Amino acid sequence: MIVHAEDADAEYLIKMGxxxxxxxxxxxxxxxxxxxxxxxxxxxxRAVDLGVHAGRLATEAARVLGGGGGGEPHFGQGGGRTVxxxxxxxxHVREYLRSxxxxxxxxxx
Numbered sequence: 001m002i003v004h005a006e007d008a009d010a011e012y013l014i015k016m017g018x019x020x021x022x023x024x025x026x027x028x029x030x031x032x033x034x035x036x037x038x039x040x041x042x043x044x045x046r047a048v049d050l051g052v053h054a055g056r057l058a059t060e061a062a063r064v065l066g067g068g069g070g071g072e073p074h075f076g077q078g079g080g081r082t083v084x085x086x087x088x089x090x091x092h093v094r095e096y097l098r099s100x101x102x103x104x105x106x107x108x109x
Contacts, residue, residue: 001027002090007035010077017042021074030057030093037065037083041076048073050104052097060096064089 001020005013013031017040020029025044032039039061041054055071062069062078064085069078080089 001029002094003029003031004086004090005031005033008033009036010038010040013038013040017075028052028054028057028097030061030090032061032086032090034083034086036079037067037081037086038079039065039069039077039089041071043074045074050101052100057093057097061089061093064092 003016010033013033017029017031021027021042021044026046027042027044028047030039030041039058041057043052043054053073055069055073055076058069058071058076058078062080065080066082067078067080069076071077
């Protein structure tokens with residue numbers, strides 16, 4: 001789930017992400033606050049077991065905004081100053097996650 005909030009503060013995004021993850025342990029959520037350029041990401045236990053990493057998701061999104069990010073497997077955060085690129089960052093992280101999950105289904109020799 002990728003959420004875009006025009007003017008939310010970091011505390012609100014963290015609270016929302018925690019609640020989403022508590023509802024379903026397979027949830028992956030990336031929340032953007034366009035006004036501040038903040039990003040928070042949450043990955044539920046089941047998704048972490050698949051190798052999804054919240055810190056990497058935050059890093060990928062923040063790079064598009066000209067910033068940085070990081071974190072743990074279950075929680076990440078980041079941000080950047082180029083807030084007009086939030087829609088681009090949302091698309092980038094969506095494609096990054098799709099590509100990652102598609103690769104999980106491939107056999108390795």
